[in-house]
Amino acid sequence: MDTPMHSPRHVPTDSPTDSPMDSGAELRDFLRASRARLRPEDVGLAPPRYAGASSARRVPGLRREEVAQLAGVSVDYYARLEQGRTRQVSEAVLNAVADTLRMSPAEREYFFSLVTRRTRCAARSAERPERQRVRPVIHRMLAQFGSPAHVLGRGLTVLAANPLARALFVDPARVPVRDRNLAKWFYLDPRARRVHVDWERHALDYAAVLRADTGGHPEDPALNELIGELAVKSADFRAIWSAHQVSACLSGHMRLRHEDVGRIDLDYEALDLHGGQDLKLVVYTAAEGSASADALALLASWTAEPGRTPAGDAERAAP
Template identity: 60%
Template structure:
């Protein structure tokens, strides 16, 4: 990733989303603006510089990636003007100071490994759970997660990646009720990782592959959204138990900053909790019969649970 281009495009996108009144421009500023033709959406460079207390030339050099040794107070002032959230601030600071920090993950990728205890713990959870590495690599899934989303063992090791599955697998579009929103979240997470480590070959190769193979990814990537997606709500359309609404939480794995444990849970005594419980009872069995499976009330009968689709 070209850091200068990314910083420029990110700042342009962020100032384009702000209306002058949202940034605190005074009525006098707005009257002055009416005398000129506003050719760009949102705020101009001059307005950002004025509100942040820096010269227009200095801000222009920063946006173009030509500023060096930018002080933290100036970055904070610009972030405040642009109303960046916590994740966006970290991304902005990383891009603006990238030249002063050593490259991370620039060399050949090593195969990430999970501690055996984490594998054992995954299977003890009575809800879907998985572990993601950098670049949204899927490092492990428990049995219920394999049924809830997809079975990673049916996918070649190089393709065991949550972003790849969401953008490139037809099955993902059937599973995610809100596919557009969930896919945009994945693009935003990848952008945050790419900004933190622009020399990371694994992440840059993944972004390149998705950009070539998915026009939706190209569109979402161009929006320059940045997010950590540490928690939220999602809906999965399971072929055997219907729509399941769950909350998810991303927890840092102690001892490895690149690994996150993702836990999914449905509200207690909800239809989704009942559906997950039924799904768990099936996945706990060593094998499933070809007929006679219990069904939730109101769901159409089928002879067997739907097979997993390769991606």
């Protein structure tokens, strides 16, 4: 990918490829990006009164003093918070800032994690992240699903997938262990652009999920390595990452072009799996009676019988 994509929500920062471990830089850039996405009128400030009807604002979005005013803290205190120079911040202040900046639940959680990361990382720096494992019962459940489904771990790592999901996305059995990752496939494999009708929209979503994961697991070296590799190899990822979007992306709609069965429109839901390992089961379904459901059925018949192809089925069904 040689040319970065352009999005109306892209907000450039001074250091778009800062390491996820650098909590001070992450906090600074995240709050700056959050301010830049809001206008004074979005938070109840009238431009003529606060910005001057005839004077242009030097920076997009809210100023630090406006955020401080609405959050009920001094400008100096908010500036120190944004620069990562505060050691103890009350939950009430963090909630006030999050409310002012209209943070979503995922963004709020990420914000809190950035503020408390130094203490947490110091306490856990000697620990290795727990290896994520998929229980045998989940493997059996995946095999019995009639819809595409896979289990994703930290950083969108594909830990298990049923045949339909392998036919649509990453097939873990056909790539090296370190490449069994949905984000790596999506940003670095040219096939992903051909498969995804709405590649640009999902590119924003995948980066937002990775950003949320770095907030919850700053000590994970594999996740840190993944972010670094994507930033080096994908200009698109670098541009999107610098916007500091955060989201869990637990549900949505996806339009795909499969090379054998054509267009497939799917809805997806991500469900937390029991066990406390941050594993998500993602299930994709097509509307009943739709052309997409027919395409999935054809693909399912193909994946169930080695050597049988959708093209062959189509030829046999032709009059």
